[in-house]
Amino acid sequence: MNEESLPLNPITKTENIAPPISTTSLQSYNYLETSSGLDNDLEVLSSKSDKRINWRERIEKENEGVVYVNDFPQGYPRYSALLNSDKSFQVWRRFSTLRTRLLLLKQDELSRLEEQLENIDAEDEELFPIFLGNNREDTNQDRKEILKKIDIALNDYDSFLKRQYRTFNLEPSRDRAISSLRNWHDNNKSLASEEIKYLNRRDLFTLLGNGSWSDRLIDLINGYFNTTKKPRRERSANIMEERMRQMIRVLQAALMAVLLFTPVIICNFVSNLTYIMIIIVGTTAIFIAILSLIARTRMKSFDLVIAGTTYATVLVVFISGTNGINN
Structure with a gap:
């Protein structure tokens, strides 16, 4: 079968179409390493099935900027392409129990080495106390070996703690x-x-x-x-969910407009400075509450304070300009 006779996999209306992947997200699939390798791949594909999209057609699609997940062979190639299509699909196991168990074992190993060192020091305190205060004259090889083991074990323990810290601080998947x-x-x-x-x-x-x-x-x-x-x-x-995302963008703009201009309009009809300050404080608190509810773990407390301060400052400037409030 010729390469040109390989038809594209037709897409019917009842098929579930997976989202397209951008060209930049598929850099790990290097199909053009050698021309001979490409020809070999085409021969293998043509011998196996005439329904699967061939490598050359996939490259042409990639050059056009759009490659579909369903263009990849069934199995791990297609599933890997799906995971690579959106960063929210980078979902992996934390293996929390295994990590904690390994950490406990490493901790116990250090505890045993510490106990051995304490026993050696206790013996030298009775027999050769001078060695405990003069490292250059210390001839106890057991102590030196134990200290070397402790150094190696501590490096391993510290490295594992750093990995544990990074892993446990990653956000839970949605x-x-x-x-x-x-x-x-x-x-x-x-x-x-x-x-x-x-x-x-x-x-x-x-x-x-x-x-x-x-x-x-x-x-x-x-x-x-x-x-x-x-x-x-x-x-x-x-x-x-592109339509949902577009709707959220519209709601986002509307929410920002409401939070900014509603207190300004209300303060236009209020002449009492105390009431105006209460409105500013109240709307700022509402803004911070909404922001913390939406952002959750993505924003730290310090970031919320900065956002609230900025919002209050902008609000005061708007109200001062409309009502002529000074200081």
């Missing part, structure tokens, strides 16, 4: 991303059931963060409206 991956797997069956079970674990985290606060609003809206869930196979596997 239910929406996990549900999307499960739905996609239910519709595509790319991996064996045993190898997709990790999505049912509770210690999942997202490697690249959970996105902007507008994504969190999407989660809140989905959680509010999805009171009756459809069966997994009836739900769409289209994961790029």
Whole structure:
């Protein structure tokens, strides 16, 4: 079969179309390393199936800027492309219990070495106390060996603690991303059931963060409206909720306008300075509360203070300009 006769995989209306991947997110798939390697891949593909998109057609799509997840072979290649299509899909297990167990073992090893060193020091305190205060004259080889082991064990322990700290500070993955991956797997069956079970674990985290606060609003809206869930196979596997994102952007602009101009309009009808200050303090508190609810772990307390101060300053400037309030 000729390379040109390989047809594209037709897409019907009933198929679940996975989201396109940008060219930059597929740099790990280097199809043009050698021309001979490309020809070999084309021969293998043409001998196996005439329904699968060939490498050359995929490269042409990549040059055009759009490559679909379904263009990749079924199995780990397609599932890897899906995970690479959006940073919220970078969901991995934390292995919290295993990490904690290893940390306990390393801690116990250091405790045993510490106990051995204390025993050696106690013996020398009775027999050769001078060695404990003069390291250059110390001839106790057991103590030197124990100290070397302690140094190695401490380095390993400290390195593991740093890895543990970084891992446990990564954000937990969102239910929406996990549900999307499960739905996609239910519709595509790319991996064996045993190898997709990790999505049912509770210690999942997202490697690249959970996105902007507008994504969190999407989660809140989905959680509010999805009171009756459809069966997994009836739900769409289209994961790029673009319409929802556009709606959130509109709501974001409207919310900012309301928070900024509503107190200004109210203060136009208020002449008492005390009431104006109460309005400023109240709206600033509402702004910080909304921001903390949406951002959650993505913003520290210091960032919330800065955001609230900036908002209050802008509000005072607006109200001062409209009402002529000084100081």
